[in-house]
Amino acid sequence: MEDGTGVVTIDGGDxxxxxxxxxxxxxxATLPAGAVVHLVTTDPVAPVDLPVWCHMTGHxxxxxxxGAARPTYAVExxxxxxxxxxxxxxxxxxx
Numbered sequence: 001m002e003d004g005t006g007v008v009t010i011d012g013g014d015x016x017x018x019x020x021x022x023x024x025x026x027x028x029a030t031l032p033a034g035a036v037v038h039l040v041t042t043d044p045v046a047p048v049d050l051p052v053w054c055h056m057t058g059h060x061x062x063x064x065x066x067g068a069a070r071p072t073y074a075v076e077x078x079x080x081x082x083x084x085x086x087x088x089x090x091x092x093x094x095x
Contacts, residue, residue: 007074012041017049021089024075028059033079038065040072049090050075056092057081 010027012020020041028037039050047064050073054061058081062074083093 007036007038009038009040012039012043012046014042016043017045018088018090020046021049021053021084024053025057025084025089028075028077028081031077033077035077036062037075037077038068038072039075040068040070042071046071046073053090056090057084 008027008031010023012023015023020039020043024037024039028035031037039046043049051061053059054075058078060076060078062076065072065074085091085093
């Protein structure tokens with residue numbers, strides 16, 4: 001869902017890391033380079049996993065979104081992201 005400012009928001013609720021990464025990976029694949037995604041999640045591991053996933057794939061982790069009502073993390077879509085395994089988004093894929 002886009003919020004009118006060009007930021008796309010994914011509400012991950014209380015999903016765990018693997019499901020969150022699947023949602024994020026699938027959504028960023030549809031966005032142009034430079035687009036910003038806000039991932040809303042209560043997963044306590046998200047602040048650790050998201051920067052690592054971004055580093056692995058080439059996306060830019062922008063950190064915690066200040067002033068958000070729920071824990072929210074910003075990711076900027078890379079121009080050429082490294083693909084991840086179709087079933088295991090925490091592993092690099094072929095391509």
